[in-house]
Amino acid sequence: MNPGEHDLASSVRLPSPLVELRDERLELYGVELLLKRDDLIHPEVPGNKWRKLRYNLEAARGERFARLLTFGGAFSNHIRATAAAGYYLDFETVGVIRGEAHLPLNDALAYATGRGMVLTYLDRATYRRKTEPDVLARLLQQFGPCYVLPEGGSNGLAVRGCAELVAEITVDFDVIACACGTGGTLCWDCGWPRRGAACPRLRCAQGRPVPGRRDAAAAARSVR
Structure with missing residues (x-):
């Protein structure tokens, strides 16, 4: 954990709130609508991002990996969430981004680098082959041992x-x-x-x- 920072897991809000959405058009037909507010799980790792990362992070820790490597587009919420999780839980993070680099970085990638993520880029043809052994081998040769998360964390x-x-x-x-x-x-x-x-x-x-x-x-x- 980064000095002075809170433990991410202890700040996660689970179960997420279940909130009733009131609307007279629904009430007219006796319909009750409840919203599962997963957007409130964590301000930096919200929604299904924490749910998808949780057991992967435990596995990475259990297998003694210090670095996470994952994939996403230039506006990927998964890339942002992985960067945040790595920052709070003391993992190094690498984001493999689809397409060529553009400067200045957009808000999503700027946030990720601000949370310590190293970005690398694959052209779109190679990115389509990102799960193939030769592509993964080159990435791991470049960045060393990594716990590899698939695109979207799925x-x-x-x-x-x-x-x-x-x-x-x-x-x-x-x-x-x-x-x-x-x-x-x-x-x-x-x-x-x-x-x-x-x-x-x-x-x-x-x-x-x-x-x-x-x-x-x-x-x-x-x-x-």
Whole structure:
């Protein structure tokens, strides 16, 4: 931990608040809408970023890595969050950025470097091959031993962290509406991270409805 800085884990707000959204148009039809405020988990590692990083950071520490290496575009929130997490938890961080370098840095990359992240760039053709052994080998030769986080931080440990969200919901519900960007979302039936394709058990493709709280909590436990 950096001298004088607080421990990131101790400042994380979990479970995140569940806040009712009041609207007379909803009340007219007896609809109750609750918002899971994951944006309040941490000011610098908000939303699903902490959930996706949490167990990866534990794994990196357990495997005695001192440096994190990850990937993202020039405006990546994952890059920002990894830089912040590394700053507070005393990891060195390397951000592999898609495309060529541009100066001055945009706000996202300036923030990352301000939190100590070293930036390196891959042309777009090479970036598409970022998971191939020869590309990773060159990066690790350049930066030394690193715990490698995939683009967006999405891997099995990230799924484990995100799946815990459902068990935090202590009220009964009928539907979960899960917003997603380019990173996709989770199948609440099995916890599979969906990226525009059906989960391998095909239940999403068959239009299976989102389960209630008890079934969803069981799905969360199944991917731990």
